[in-house]
Amino acid sequence: MSEKIIIVIRSILGGLLIAIFHIQGLAQTEISSPTYGFAVMQYGGGGDWYSNPTSMPNLVKFCNEELAINVSDKVPYVSVGSAEISMYPFIHMTGHGNVVLSTSEARNLRTYLEAGGFLHISDNYGMDKYIRQEFKKVFPEYDWVEIPFEHPVYHQKFDFHQGLPKIHEHDDNPPRGFGIFHDGRLVCFYDHECDLGDGWEDYQVHRDPEEVRLLALQMGANLVQFALGGD
Numbered sequence: 102m103s104e105k106i107i108i109v110i111r112s113i114l115g116g117l118l119i120a121i122f123h124i125q126g127l128a129q130t131e132i133s134s135p136t137y138g139f140a141v142m143q144y145g146g147g148g149d150w151y152s153n154p155t156s157m158p159n160l161v162k163f164c165n166e167e168l169a170i171n172v173s174d175k176v177p178y179v180s181v182g183s184a185e186i187s188m189y190p191f192i193h194m195t196g197h198g199n200v201v202l203s204t205s206e207a208r209n210l211r212t213y214l215e216a217g218g219f220l221h222i223s224d225n226y227g228m229d230k231y232i233r234q235e236f237k238k239v240f241p242e243y244d245w246v247e248i249p250f251e252h253p254v255y256h257q258k259f260d261f262h263q264g265l266p267k268i269h270e271h272d273d274n275p276p277r278g279f280g281i282f283h284d285g286r287l288v289c290f291y292d293h294e295c296d297l298g299d300g301w302e303d304y305q306v307h308r309d310p311e312e313v314r315l316l317a318l319q320m321g322a323n324l325v326q327f328a329l330g331g332d
Contacts, residue, residue, distance in 0.1 A: 135173035137329070140186070142194040142220070143178045146201030150194070151178065152225055156301035157193055163301075163318040164325050168258060172325075182206040186213045191328045192220050195298045198227035200235050207238035214239075214281075214288040219328035221321075222291040223298035226271050232291060236281065245279040245291065254278075254287060257323040257331045266316035268309065269296040290324055297321055 141157055143150050157176040165172055179185045179192070182205055186192060192213075202210070214220060222232060233245060248254060248264070255261040255278075265276035276295035280287045299307055300317020309317075323331075 136171040137191070138173045138175070138177075138189050139191045139193065139325075140177050140179045140189040142186075142192050143180045144194070144196075144200050144202065145181075145206070146199040146231070148196040148199035148228070148231070149225075150196050152197065153195055153223075153298045153302055153306075155303040155306065156195070156298045159303065160193075160301045160318060160321045160325070164322050167319075167322055168326055170325075170329070180206075182209050184209075186210070186218065187216065190218060191325055192218065193223070193298065194220060195223045195225050196228055197225045198231055200228060200231035202235045202238050204238065207235070211239045215283060218288070219324075220289040221297075221324050221328075222289065223296065224291070224293050225296060225298065226269075229293060236289075240281055240283065243281050243283070245281060248278040248280045248287070248290070252287070253332055254280075254290060254323060254327045255320075257326040259319040259323055261320060261323070265292055265295045265297070266300075266313070266320055267295060268300040268313060268317050269307070271296070287327070 139157060139161060141150070158174060161172045161174055161176060164170055179189065181202060186209070210220070222228070224232070236245070250262060250264045255264060265278050267276045271294050274294045277293050278295070279291040279293060281289040297317050297320060300309060300314050301321055304311070304314065
């Protein structure tokens with residue numbers, strides 16, 4: 102076999118190997134790409150929508166480990182009036198009050214929820230009157246209803262037979278979970294006198310006992326699993 106032919110064959114084989122490595126790289130990239138993305142809602146009115154910055158990243162990490170799902174570890178803030186909210190099947194909202202939704206923002210949020218999105222609201226203390234007032238702009242025909250303990254949201258991977266765990270004391274009242282149902286589907290879950298979001302934060306922030314933090318993360322995982330199609 103001539104040297105020229107050998108060089109040509111080597112060149113072809115080299116090209117094939119490069120192509121194989123490229124395909125493998127694309128496949129690996131596709132496999133490792135996150136399946137889901139979650140976000141934190143940014144809203145108007147002056148409330149601290151940015152509070153609890155470590156909450157959602159910690160919940161994502163816990164869910165990826167415990168539920169074997171593939172959620173991006175990047176959790177952006179998205180405006181309630183932005184079309185971007187449609188990219189996220191699970192959106193978290195928190196703060197201490199002063200929530201104001203414009204007419205267009207309320208309409209955008211309703212469209213998101215009707216289309217299959219899920220919103221979790223965690224009252225850091227002070228949001229209640231705003232949530233009840235502003236969500237009348239989103240769903241004027243619905244009222245917040247207390248979620249019964251037998252509802253599936255409390256019985257996904259983790260069972261909470263007595264409803265929400267108590268994470269932080271506010272007014273010495275029991276934790277309560279409220280929801281908005283649209284066409285029979287729970288589209289929004291609101292924890293009150295509970296502070297789930299605080300329980301997801303890094304230990305150094307509130308120094309909650311590990312068993313309390315675990316309960317908060319487990320209930321958060323239930324919310325995520327339910328939002329992604331749990332029964």
